[in-house]
Amino acid sequence: MNRQKIYEMIMVLAIANIYFFSYFQRVAIPGTIFNDLQCEFSISAGDVTLLSTIYLSIYAFMQPFAGLLADRFGGIRIALLSGVLMCAGSIIFPMSSGIMGLYFSRALVGLGASTIYLCLIKEADLSFGGRNFAPIVGFLSLLGYSGGLAGTRPFRMMVEWLGWRNSCMAIAIISCFALAFAWLITRKITRKDKIAQNSHIWNRMIIVMKNSFNYPILVPWTICFAIYFNIQTTIGTKFLEDLCGVTPLQSSSYTFVMMLVTMTTLFFSGFVSRFFGNNRKAFLIFASAATLIATAGLLFGTIIRMPPSFFLSAYILLAITSGICPVVVSMTAENNREDAVAIAIGLLNTVTYVMVAMFSQLIGKVLDMFKASVNLSGKTIIYPPVAYIMIFSIMLAFAVIAVISSLYSRETHGQNIASGIKN
Secondary structure, three states: OOHHHHHHHHHHHHHHHHHHHHHHHHHHOOHHHHHHHHHHHOOOHHHHHHHHHHHHHHHHHHHHHHHHHHHHHOHHHHHHHHHHHHHHHHHHHHHOOOHHHHHHHHHHHHHHHOOHHHHHHHHHHHHHOOOOHHHHHHHHHHHHHHHHHHOOHHHHHHHHHHOHHHHHHHHHHHHHHHHHHHHHHHOOOOOOOOOOOOOOHHHHHHHHHHOHHHHHHHHHHHHHHHHHHHHHHHHHHHHHHHHHOOOHHHHHHHHHHHHHHHHHHHHHHHHHHHHOOOOOHHHHHHHHHHHHHHHHHHHHHHHOOOOHHHHHHHHHHHHHHHOOHHHHHHHHHHOOOHHHHHHHHHHHHHHHHHHHHHHHHHHHHHHHHOHHHOEEEOOEEEOOHHHHHHHHHHHHHHHHHHHHHHOOOOOOOOOOOHHHOOO
16 A cells, blocks of 8 residues: 555545544534533523534535535545534534524534535545445444444533533544644645536436435435434433433433444444345335334333333334434435436435424424423423423324335335436
8 A cells, every 4th residue: 555545544534533523513412411501501492402403404404515515626625624613613612601602603513514424425435435435434434423422421421520611622622633633634635636517416406306216215214313313312311311310421321322223233234235135125114113113112101101221222223223324325326316316315314404403493392382390400400201292292103104105115126226217
């Protein structure tokens, strides 16, 4: 391996390091420090969940443009610029004295984080594309998800020791060092970025939107992922603290397990699909059915006040469903024309995170409906079980829609079958 290729390998890992911190920001805030923020700023649950909504809305909005920016200006340049915005927002967040400062910082973080993954994939493809590309993407995805893992119990332990402001500032400073290292190593790369010709981008987007085979994939997947993600990052820990009386550190252990299961499933799901003849549809139906069972379990367990260990099984089931993402992405690609695959996946990402943001805001609104019935334990606000019963009932209704729509999806068996689609 020559020196230039070594520099490229280090460069890809350096960008993956930035992706690690972007995923940390996605998972850790506000879920892991929900009570800390609500108590210190004396804000409603809706105000707290809006922090997640702002991040996710901007992230979703930017997905159709992220790939275009990387193609037009180069993945390295866009990743570094995005890293600057993310780090700036990360620094502002713990320095904020009011809720508007928190909102502004999350907007910056969301804008910065929105392009990093696609930039990483672009640079990995340029440096190591070919037969080794799929395993490399899996490895890089695991690096990113490990940032989410760090945002659960490890981050909570840090908060218990240093407080949420000092902990967030420490993470922000480390992120700045990671960005500086990436900038230094990219100066060693002499590769010229190819400029993409995007004159027909809107025509291809219309073709994707007119493709009726996309919707039986998009509808169930966006619902399944939105339910998983909001349990993982928004109310998973808060729910256990309120209903079961566990400590924040104990509840963060459950989301820690969720992330571990997600990472494991993410790594193996593609191999399992290949082992079963590249079957895709069965995985989507399984994810929808598993989400239905998990949400029904959460609802049932809340009604009869089951112990925390019962809810762990539902959390694990949701985590497994999120890990089939590579299969869903493959299914989407195989149902679209080759010149529109990136746009189709971008649309999938956009709608997915719009759905996540909508669920996040809905959760906050439901909790605020029961603010007159809250109990106070010290400075902690505890919402009544009926609030969570309503939330899980709504999730269950959506899960039913996911199961029904998944049955209408088209099997591809690993082949691009879009050539027969009339647009």
